Amino acid sequence: MSGMKHLPIFYKVVGFLAVFYIFFKYLINFVMPPLPQSLILMYLFLAIVATTLYISLFEERMQEFWDPVLRFIRSNEGATTGVRWVVLVVVPFLAGFSTFQKLTPTATPPLEQRVIHPAPPREYAQLYNPIPHTPENILAGKGMFIAYCSPCHGPKLDGKGPAAAGFNPPPANFVDPGTIAQLQESFLFWRISTGGVGLPVEGKPWNSAMPRWETRISPDNIWRIIMYEYEGSGHKPRTWE
Ligand code: HEC
Numbered sequence: 268m269s270g271m272k273h274l275p276i277f278y279k280v281v282g283f284l285a286v287f288y289i290f291f292k293y294l295i296n297f298v299m300p301p302l303p304q305s306l307i308l309m310y311l312f313l314a315i316v317a318t319t320l321y322i323s324l325f326e327e328r329m330q331e332f333w334d335p336v337l338r339f340i341r342s343n344e345g346a347t348t349g350v351r352w353v354v355l356v357v358v359p360f361l362a363g364f365s366t367f368q369k370l371t372p373t374a375t376p377p378l379e380q381r382v383i384h385p386a387p388p389r390e391y392a393q394l395y396n397p398i399p400h401t402p403e404n405i406l407a408g409k410g411m412f413i414a415y416c417s418p419c420h421g422p423k424l425d426g427k428g429p430a431a432a433g434f435n436p437p438p439a440n441f442v443d444p445g446t447i448a449q450l451q452e453s454f455l456f457w458r459i460s461t462g463g464v465g466l467p468v469e470g471k472p473w474n475s476a477m478p479r480w481e482t483r484i485s486p487d488n489i490w491r492i493i494m495y496e497y498e499g500s501g502h503k504p505r506t507w508e
Pocket residue numbers: 383384412415416417418419420430434436437438439445446447455458459462463475476477478480492493
């Protein structure tokens with residue numbers, strides 16, 4: 268430890284503050300959740316106040332602390348002059364660079380808060396499927412699904428149709444347990460009938476490519492397509508029972 272004793276107090280203080288910061292910023296994360304940066308800076312401020320008190324308590328300690336700093340600033344030795352120039356250039360550059368980084372706007376788009384399954388309008392919530400659950404009706408639904416829906420939602424109902432890659436939000440994947448398996452038939456009837464333009468405010472940003480099918484497909488046929496969506500994906504519609 269005799270080596271430590273002769274280490275100038277300036278390096279001891281800088282070393283202490285560095286270890287202090289690294290401890291609260293990184294090491295502590297192994298045993299507890301990370302501390303907020305503002306709290307770490309507050310601790311660091313207190314540590315700086317404490318070390319300042321410690322140094323300024325005695326005249327000799329003050330002198331010992333500033334000695335290497337003054338020597339660095341005043342020295343005329345070749346090597347020190349070179350290092351001094353590096354510090355004089357690098358420190359202002361780093362300060363300028365970090366200010367630039369903080370003030371430059373980034374191109375990251377803001378997070379979109381889109382409600383994927385908003386509540387359907389009241390007139391749709393009460394509907395039930397009037398079409399009998401027969402193989403003929405399901406087959407008819409399959410034919411219409413392949414014709415109208417598979418380009419986007421995919422022939423395997425997994426949302427990977429040939430046109431899917433071009434759309435954001437992507438076409439729904441009906442096999443995924445997060446879509447139609449969570450929904451009632453009446454919800455699907457609403458979404459298929461009114462499409463992306465029928466989404467309420469919370470379902471924005473209204474850029475859904477889902478077409479509004481009520482203008483092209485009769486209600487009975489929409490019910491048949493819904494029947495096939497469940498049959499083909501292996502899910503059951505959600506009911507209130
Ligand atoms: C042009 C591409 C396209 C076509 C064609 C298309 N859809 Fe969609 N569909 C989408 C997109 C994109 C979404 C996801 C965004 C949204 O919810 O509006 C979607 C969403 C849906 C949803 C909502 C799923 C959920 O989890 O909320 C249903 C149901 C649906 N489509 C059924 C159909 C049916 C049935 C057809 C055929 C009659 C069809 N779609 C044809 C693009 C399409």
